[in-house]
Amino acid sequence: MIKINNAKLTDNSLVDLEINNGVISKLSKSSGKQTDGIDATGKLLLPGLVDLHTHLREPGREDSETVLTGSQAAVAGGYTAISSMANTNPVADTAGVVEQIYRLGKEAGLCDVNPIGAVTKGLNGEQLAELGAMADSIAGVRIFSDDGKCVSDPLIMRRALEYVKTFNGIIAQHAQEPRLTINAQMNEGSVSARIGLPGWPAIAEEAIIARDILLAEHVQSRLHICHLTTAGGVELVRWAKQRGIQVTAEVTPHHLLLTDDLVENYDPIYKVNPPLRTQKDVMALREGLAEGIIDIVATDHAPHPAEDKDCEWQAAAFGMVGLETAFSVVVKTMIESKLMSWTDLVDRMSIKPAQIAGYKQQGQVFAENSPANLILVDTAGSWQVERNNLKSKSKNTPFEGMNLPAVISDVIYNGKLVLSNRAIVNGNHG
Amino acid sequence: MISGHLLSTADLTKQEALNLLSTAKELAAITDGPNKKLPTLRGKTVVNLFFEDSTRTRISFETAAKRLSADVINFSAKGSSVSKGESLKDTAQTLQAMGADAVVIRHGSSGAAKRLADTQWIQAAIINAGDGTHEHPTQALLDAFTIKQHLRSDQEDLTGVKVLIVGDILHSRVARSNVILLTKLGAQITLVAPPTLLPVGVNEWPVKISYDLDSEIENCDVVMMLRIQLERMADSFFPTEREYSRRYGLNSARLSKLSKNAIVMHPGPMNRGLEISAESADDLKSVIIDQVKNGVAVRMAVLYELLGGAQIGETK
Numbered sequence: 001m002i003k004i005n006n007a008k009l010t011d012n013s014l015v016d017l018e019i020n021n022g023v024i025s026k027l028s029k030s031s032g033k034q035t036d037g038i039d040a041t042g043k044l045l046l047p048g049l050v051d052l053h054t055h056l057r058e059p060g061r062e063d064s065e066t067v068l069t070g071s072q073a074a075v076a077g078g079y080t081a082i083s084s085m086a087n088t089n090p091v092a093d094t095a096g097v098v099e100q101i102y103r104l105g106k107e108a109g110l111c112d113v114n115p116i117g118a119v120t121k122g123l124n125g126e127q128l129a130e131l132g133a134m135a136d137s138i139a140g141v142r143i144f145s146d147d148g149k150c151v152s153d154p155l156i157m158r159r160a161l162e163y164v165k166t167f168n169g170i171i172a173q174h175a176q177e178p179r180l181t182i183n184a185q186m187n188e189g190s191v192s193a194r195i196g197l198p199g200w201p202a203i204a205e206e207a208i209i210a211r212d213i214l215l216a217e218h219v220q221s222r223l224h225i226c227h228l229t230t231a232g233g234v235e236l237v238r239w240a241k242q243r244g245i246q247v248t249a250e251v252t253p254h255h256l257l258l259t260d261d262l263v264e265n266y267d268p269i270y271k272v273n274p275p276l277r278t279q280k281d282v283m284a285l286r287e288g289l290a291e292g293i294i295d296i297v298a299t300d301h302a303p304h305p306a307e308d309k310d311c312e313w314q315a316a317a318f319g320m321v322g323l324e325t326a327f328s329v330v331v332k333t334m335i336e337s338k339l340m341s342w343t344d345l346v347d348r349m350s351i352k353p354a355q356i357a358g359y360k361q362q363g364q365v366f367a368e369n370s371p372a373n374l375i376l377v378d379t380a381g382s383w384q385v386e387r388n389n390l391k392s393k394s395k396n397t398p399f400e401g402m403n404l405p406a407v408i409s410d411v412i413y414n415g416k417l418v419l420s421n422r423a424i425v426n427g428n429h430g
Numbered sequence: 431m432i433s434g435h436l437l438s439t440a441d442l443t444k445q446e447a448l449n450l451l452s453t454a455k456e457l458a459a460i461t462d463g464p465n466k467k468l469p470t471l472r473g474k475t476v477v478n479l480f481f482e483d484s485t486r487t488r489i490s491f492e493t494a495a496k497r498l499s500a501d502v503i504n505f506s507a508k509g510s511s512v513s514k515g516e517s518l519k520d521t522a523q524t525l526q527a528m529g530a531d532a533v534v535i536r537h538g539s540s541g542a543a544k545r546l547a548d549t550q551w552i553q554a555a556i557i558n559a560g561d562g563t564h565e566h567p568t569q570a571l572l573d574a575f576t577i578k579q580h581l582r583s584d585q586e587d588l589t590g591v592k593v594l595i596v597g598d599i600l601h602s603r604v605a606r607s608n609v610i611l612l613t614k615l616g617a618q619i620t621l622v623a624p625p626t627l628l629p630v631g632v633n634e635w636p637v638k639i640s641y642d643l644d645s646e647i648e649n650c651d652v653v654m655m656l657r658i659q660l661e662r663m664a665d666s667f668f669p670t671e672r673e674y675s676r677r678y679g680l681n682s683a684r685l686s687k688l689s690k691n692a693i694v695m696h697p698g699p700m701n702r703g704l705e706i707s708a709e710s711a712d713d714l715k716s717v718i719i720d721q722v723k724n725g726v727a728v729r730m731a732v733l734y735e736l737l738g739g740a741q742i743g744e745t746k
Contacts, residue, residue: 193629193634194631
């Protein structure tokens with residue numbers, strides 16, 4: 001049994017909890033007394049965070065991340081559920097591979113690891129993967145994505161959207177028109193013009209979003225837009241929602257904070273796909289998230305080994321790690337700016353992502369007998385990002401040296417304490 | 431000079447650029463004499479690190495370094511460890527271990543020179559000899575030197591000189607370096623190109639933009655033709671080379687419209703008959719050979735200021 005005493009909820013009430021057998025067995029108004037258990041005085045109690053966009057690199061690139069190290073990073077960042085993207089090697093395009101990842105997640109035992117299945121075989125964009133087999137597997141896949149690549153063929157995209165209706169699946173699209181982004185390196189605009197890097201225009205993202213919104217409407221299926229980055233994209237999703245089209249969208253923490261002028265020094269730590277955009281886009285994304293036009297925050301945690309960033313820009317890999325900094329970056333950009341409340345943050349980082357993905361044990365409001373996936377946050381605290389202290393096997397964070405607000409001190413996953421005073425405990429690997 | 435490197439013309443103040451040009455002029459005068467060689471950089475090692483083929487630029491730097499008595503090592507990526515997958519970092523650390531004092535780098539990736547300068551891979555002075563589609567600062571310096579020589583020899587800077595830069599601005603490191611440097615020196619620049627070959631965002635540059643060469647040609651002092659890469663045609667930047675040549679090439683009809691004292695420039699190598707006709711290239715208005723000659727003097731000045739002499743020009 002775990003006891004938590006004197007924790008604050010988002011409505012500012014103070015509570016005591018008891019956790020037994022994976023659920024909250026007792027929830028009561030705080031007695032104000034400290035008995036045995038975790039003293040949560042001054043800390044905010046939130047449901048565990050849920051990520052719908054995580055790259056774990058296992059199988060295939062275990063030198064950059066494994067399911068275990070990715071789970072450790074997730075826990076340190078307050079996540080009790082993550083969703084591993086399909087672009088592993090081999091690709092997660094069969095029941096066998098998704099079950100392997102699911103099993104590795106269970107073995108790690110630190111958070112739910114839910115595999116995302118590929119939309120097309122080998123991410124080749126040509127032939128549908130066995131979506132039904134992945135849905136029926138023990139991994140119970142419901143989100144399908146060729147992330148890293150766009151399902152650019154409109155007919156394949158249409159078929160995928162239609163097909164997953166059988167099992168209430170959803171297609172998560174990496175919106176990138178390939179012909180408009182050949183060899184693209186960064187946002188196309190005044191910075192790319194000046195520093196001479198091939199541009200990745202906003203229109204290449206928006207054209208696919210617009211097309212897929214119309215396809216989703218036509219076939220009455222569910223579409224999720226991965227890592228939306230442009231002001232125009234926010235407007236398209238707003239329009240779709242007004243029409244009642246079943247579209248949801250995510251934004252990454254780095255796109256809420258960083259802009260393309262950081263590329264000026266050609267440091268590949270800022271190389272990411274989709275690219276960092278302009279300040280105007282950043283403000284539109286923040287407003288879109290606050291309004292709920294953008295439904296959720298997703299990390300797009302993308303680990304890469306040192307050699308893939310310690311090189312010239314064009315040779316470098318796209319991507320940034322994000323699991324351990326996501327929460328604090330959202331606090332910095334959305335709470336400190338007073339665009340969102342803590343209740344909104346819980347909605348965008350826990351409740352909504354769990355609803356979109358159908359993760360029934362996650363994103364719950366606190367009540368007796370509800371699943372015990374929760375985190376404690378020192379909201380007054382702050383911490384400095386040091387890449388060598390990251391739990392992730394890869395250190396490619398763009399936030400190095402930054403002082404960020406809010407410290408996640410404890411995480412309870414499935415009724416078990418997995419993070420205690422910022423240190424990983426328990427799990428199945430000690 | 432900015433922190434001991436030459437990476438971009440943007441890093442040079444106007445005064446630093448003018449000092450380099452005057453150093454180049456002094457050095458040119460010396461090397462025009464019977465003994466072309468100066469002992470200034472004796473004992474220094476200059477590495478020409480070329481990841482792209484560019485015989486012209488390489489031999490220009492090589493000549494410049496040798497006239498200053500430096501030891502020159504030519505490191506070409508083809509057939510070297512680089513073609514076997516060695517990273518830029520490992521190559522740089524190798525050159526560091528061998529005691530390179532300056533590295534002249536030509537690389538296909540924009541920003542490669544800046545990466546060498548910003549990282550701890552190597553301590554040598556870095557000279558950007560062309561990085562991707564970003565910059566080629568010594569080309570801009572030699573162009574400024576040539577323009578000054580022909581049009582403003584009695585003036586401090588290039589105030590009032592009207593320069594047309596014609597062609598593939600989008601992919602041109604020569605254009606980027608020249609826009610920054612020539613503007614800084616007082617010239618007025620007009621970029622002439624089809625819209626497909628102008629970068630999105632060019633409207634923020636301190637230049638005039640035109641799609642029509644004929645409406646600009648009569649009213650300029652310098653026309654600088656850029657090399658057109660034939661593979662651009664395959665990417666639909668323009669329909670055919672003939673159409674490009676008709677609309678944006680410097681032919682005899684356009685040559686005859688140039689004002690009396692105007693000069694014709696080209697960074698080379700030329701596609702004769704495509705962006706520039708043979709008559710234009712060989713006309714008396716053409717200063718293309720002077721550009722090549724001045725390239726050596728300007729590169730000597732850059733090496734001299736970065737590696738050796740504090741007595742001419744600014745200290746680093």
